[in-house]
Amino acid sequence: xxxxxxxxxxxxxxxxxxxxxxxxxxxxxxxxxxxxxxxxxxxxxxxxxxxxxxxxxxxxxxxxxxxx
Amino acid sequence: xxxxxxxxxxxxxxxxxxxxxxxxxxxxxxxxxxxxxxxxxxxxxxxxxxxxxxxxxxxxxxxxxxxxxxxxxxxxxxxxxxxxxxxxxxxxxxxxxxxxxxxxxxxxxxxxxxxxxxxxxxxxxxxxxxxxxxxxxxxxxxxxxxxxxxxxxxxxxxxxxxxxxxxxxxxxxxxxxxxxxxxxxxxxxxxxxxxxxxxxxxxxxxxxxxxxxxxxxxxxxxxxxxxxxxxxxxxxxxxxxxxxxxxxxxxxxxxxxxxxxxxxxxx
Numbered sequence: 600x601x602x603x604x605x606x607x608x609x610x611x612x613x614x615x616x617x618x619x620x621x622x623x624x625x626x627x628x629x630x631x632x633x634x635x636x637x638x639x640x641x642x643x644x645x646x647x648x649x650x651x652x653x654x655x656x657x658x659x660x661x662x663x664x665x666x667x
Numbered sequence: 668x669x670x671x672x673x674x675x676x677x678x679x680x681x682x683x684x685x686x687x688x689x690x691x692x693x694x695x696x697x698x699x700x701x702x703x704x705x706x707x708x709x710x711x712x713x714x715x716x717x718x719x720x721x722x723x724x725x726x727x728x729x730x731x732x733x734x735x736x737x738x739x740x741x742x743x744x745x746x747x748x749x750x751x752x753x754x755x756x757x758x759x760x761x762x763x764x765x766x767x768x769x770x771x772x773x774x775x776x777x778x779x780x781x782x783x784x785x786x787x788x789x790x791x792x793x794x795x796x797x798x799x800x801x802x803x804x805x806x807x808x809x810x811x812x813x814x815x816x817x818x819x820x821x822x823x824x825x826x827x828x829x830x831x832x833x834x835x836x837x838x839x840x841x842x843x844x845x846x847x848x849x850x851x852x853x854x855x856x857x858x859x860x861x862x863x864x865x866x867x868x869x870x871x872x873x874x875x876x877x878x879x880x881x882x883x884x885x886x887x888x889x890x891x892x893x894x895x896x897x898x899x900x901x902x903x904x905x906x907x908x909x910x911x912x913x914x915x916x917x918x919x920x921x922x923x924x925x926x927x928x929x930x931x932x933x934x
Contacts, residue, residue, distance in 0.1 A: 644758055648925060651918045655858045658865035 606664040613660025759924040779916040796867040805860035816930030
């Protein structure tokens, strides 16, 4: 018999999508930086914007685990 | 578990019954006063914010009081921060970005020091872990980028640009217009605030757990290896939190720049 909140499982699931997204995003950014090192600055800035957008989804899951 | 965390947070004297996580973020008033029938109070969060405000104010005052062509150590440090934000403004907004460097630097420094309270000894509580602070900062960012849009494109022009992005066949506007309005005017500040808030809440819980676990497990006869592990892991967690603190300050200031850039001209 295990007691607990289902919300926690929900948060665990909510991390999976953003995890895949972050992996693809950072991997592609590294790939393009390796191909064109002179564009590294621009790629890095865009990468952080993308990370921020993807991360918002994971954080929404985290907040909703407490809020609901 | 939450009882133990709260006891650690409140100085080891907490014996109330708790069933939610709010005890880690909600502190009792140190003193209260009444203005026009409304009761206000000063608690630990606001005192931490005041101390951090003083620290930034004093550092910037001392560093820029005798500004020189050849900078001293403190002035070089401040120039590094301002230069970093000027770099963000130049990379994202372009040549017009120069006048936004002060507000971006303000955001960066304010968020960095408010977050830094999370791992500062004797504070250990980020004021940005209360939703009021990120919401207020995101509200300022919202006012700025909407204000810049209205200033650059006119009132009707800006909201027409937001609602009806150009270069789209007209039937798509049925779907696109509500999405664009909600995403530009509601979701942008909401995600700015929630990103910072959730990172700080998660980080604060992580730090509290890291500090409390040795306290529980080290004296226990069977669980001491867990205690030893957390003692070793503690500095790593603090280093990771320092990284998160800097990253959040950087992302907030950079996303504000991105939003300002998007309202500079119709897209």
